[in-house]
Amino acid sequence: MMLPIAQSEIDDYTSHPGNIPNFHNFNTPQLEPGEGGIFSLEIQNRYIGNITDVSIYAEIYHRADIDDSETLVEINSANRPTITENCWNYKNNEENCSDSPNLESAEFNIEQLLVNQTVQLRFDVNTKEDTKEGTYFVRFSMSYEFNETDRKLQSRGFWNMEQWTNATTNLTEDYPGNINLNLLNVDGIIPDSSFGVKKPIPKWPLYLLITLTIVFAGLSVIFYLEEEETYPELNKWLQKMRGKFNQFWLSFKYRKSS
Structure with a gap:
């Protein structure tokens, strides 16, 4: 299907x-x-024409935590998360599944996406007990044919900071999205994403803190009421408890010394 606009306008539109x-x-x-776990997303064709020979590539490429940041290749292969099965389907249709091309990426090959049609993608992410904790970043690449022209989209993770800065600053022309796509050699920018690997924070310190807070809050109220001397029965009970505690403490010290 040919669009009724000139070639220069096609690039801006596309x-x-x-x-x-x-x-x-x-x-x-x-x-x-x-x-x-399962990593999933949806992709919708927003053009006014179909796109064909669609290929989508997802790759784990970077890890970061509060202390450091590193590329995936800097991590020992035994400590990396892996991708296994990847599946795709047109919305509300049957899934098409295959094994991942390697342990760090997923690839999806789709014949076409019609106007406004949505495809659902998913792939399995697996970890081991010794998988390094942190946030893992996933970059995407998508290629397809539109209006008899091959197109390529990529996400931020395919360029280093210098390349990205050069493409987004000191622009002399009105580029789509204020990004010099010619410099990056792509037809558009799509989003990165991420997933997390982290041991759960132990809950017992929180429970202990809540318990101690309640106990000390209760004691503060009791001692306040004792000072006010408005509850004589409470004063008698506290004196009785102090006596029992002192008796216990003296008994404990005596046994320890003997």
Whole structure:
């Protein structure tokens, strides 16, 4: 299907952030080491024509935590999360599944996406007990044919900081999305995403803190009422408890010394 606009306008239309395929509805797992989960998203064709020969590539490429940041290749292969099965389906249709091309990426090959059609993608993320904790970043690449022209979209993770800065600053022309796509050699920018691997924080310190807070709050009220001397029965009970405690303490000291 040929669009009724000139070639120069086709580029602006094709690369406009509001027209490129929409990556949305991400569902990203938060895993404990040793667990597995599903990473999923949807992609909608927002062009006024079909796109064909669609290929989508997702890759884990970076890890970061509060202390440091590193590329995936800097992590020992035994300590990395892995990707296994990847599946896709047109919305409300049957899934098409295959094994991942390697342990760090998922690839989806789809014949076509019709106008406004949505495809659902998912892949399995697996970890081991010794998988390094942190936030793992996933970058995406999408290629397809539109209006008899091959197109390529990529996410931020494919360029280093210097390349990205050069493409987004000191622009002399009106580029789609204020990004020099020619410098990056792509037809549009799609989002990165991420998932997390982290051991759960132990809950017993929180429970202990809550218990101690309640106990000390109760004691403060009791001692306040004792000072006010408005509850004589309470004063008698406190004196009795102090006596029992002192008796217990003296008995304990005597046994320890003997």
